[in-house]
């Protein structure tokens with residue numbers, strides 16, 4: 001997740017900004033940059049990118065106040081590398097940037113691979129201002145096309161540079177002051193943003209605006225103000241903060257700040273006192289990254305679908321697949337390759353693509369696929385699913401598929417990762433960085449992307465318009481349903497307390513929820529070290545039933561769907577053998593209350609979307625049990641977040 005820091009005051013900005021970026025490192029990022037307003041002077045050659053830009057001379061209709069210039073440094077990689085670059089010889093006094101107003105950014109790529117050029121801050125061609133941005137501008141492609149028609153050229157592949165050009169375009173055309181041009185440009189954007197803008201022309205102000213991506217204004221002593229995407233970069237300077245809300249914009253000067261709505265109405269904002277310490281802030285107040293990431297799922301799912309589904313028109317638009325959509329839609333066979341949790345998402349994908357798009361699907365462990373000389377025919381499409389995009393076996397499976405002439409697509413979370421780069425086309429999850437080793441929000445976003453792929457394949461082929469609309473409405477409604485179930489966290493914690501000393505667990509489900517049974521078992525074993533197995537519920541009679549006794553908790557996913565009656569029969573069989581049944585079922589279903597020791601309830605949705613809801617209590621249950629057993633939840637023993645060896 002990207003991070004933002006801004007400073008205006010009387011101290012040198014550079015160190016405050018870089019330190020602020022270090023405080024934001026926990027959010028995960030792939031590049032970093034700063035821009036500082038320096039005292040006037042000519043800009044060096046080769047303005048943009050990893051050097052200094054801007055000469056403070058506004059062009060066109062904008063008011064020219066020759067006062068400063070913006071020096072920009074940005075680097076792919078760690079903040080440490082940016083620090084090194086800043087220590088170079090480019091600064092006016094032989095090293096570093098000199099100025100007491102500036103902005104900084106850590107980027108976690110969403111549009112365009114991690115690189116110096118794609119890193120923020122971004123500037124217009126004359127370097128009159130610099131902008132950092134968190135979030136996603138959904139209509140960036142349409143805006144970019146319009147701006148290109150006007151002759152504008154873009155250096156980066158980012159949606160952020162499009163916003164910069166849009167602001168520049170508005171200002172050039174109207175001669176409005178920068179804050180007004182920013183305001184007008186923002187009214188033309190669709191999507192989520194938290195932005196901060198610094199101006200070479202006016203070294204006594206910063207502009208901050210928010211819609212969907214948090215921004216906090218820190219009020220310091222002696223005319224100092226700070227801006228952060230969270231409180232981490234502010235806390236060592238001040239505890240007095242103002243929270244910007246969606247649709248609000250602040251103009252921040254040394255002597256104060258004004259907050260307005262994007263429409264221009266004045267606002268009185270309350271100053272709050274920060275009570276958290278740094279560690280609490282990094283984890284968003286949660287004890288562990290895993291819990292934070294579980295709780296982030298509603299917004300991660302919203303980001304994942306942002307700009308991609310239009311329920312009113314019954315359309316799915318997956319930009320990364322546009323060029324291959326015909327081939328995918330008419331594929332003879334789809335082969336999904338993945339490992340671990342991503343393999344479980346692939347199993348859900350198999351059900352989704354077969355039932356919605358009516359195309360045969362096979363799911364393969366990437367490690368098996370790569371070595372068994374797979375038979376691939378023209379018309380086969382291989383889709384690799386990987387959160388990290390670096391898993392060695394999945395990458396090898398992609399290469400194997402390509403060598404055998406198949407079209408290889410990627411579903412990755414990490415932008416610019418090896419699998420994302422090497423596949424022929426793909427879809428990003430946009431789930432934000434996942435730091436906890438146990439995958440949670442990546443799983444739900446993978447299932448969400450696979451649902452969108454299945455619907456895109458079905459569009460105009462196997463689903464009528466009204467069916468598409470109903471499916472997309474249901475998909476769009478999922479994030480709020482996840483929000484509702486996350487409110488039951490305490491109930492799940494109570495349940496975890498009861499079973500925390502169990503030595504074994506069995507997870508059973510059918511249909512769409514068989515992969516959820518596997519995922520529930522994997523989550524429990526990897527973080528709590530309790531032995532757990534997942535099975536299709538009907539398989540129980542073929543062996544696992546021998547394990548049932550009163551010391552064996554059995555988790556059934558028993559949603560009221562096409563498999564419900566059969567699952568209830570399996571529950572009866574376990575109850576009859578004194579097994580302790582924990583069931584996950586629909587919110588209003590009380591038929592299982594007498595049969596089960598515990599019932600966890602989840603909201604209603606269409607059958608094919610239920611894994612997005614049924615997995616959530618299982619994630620929470622594993623988390624609480626692991627914490628209660630004193631396990632290292634975020635870094636379980638022997639496990640790595642990204643498995644880059646065979």
Ligand code: M6R
Pocket residue numbers: 339340341342385386387388389390391394437438439440526639641642643
């Ligand atoms: O990055 P990937 O999605 O390719 O990783 C695959 C597995 O290594 C990963 O899902 C692993 O199983 C997780 N620890 C599960 O929580």
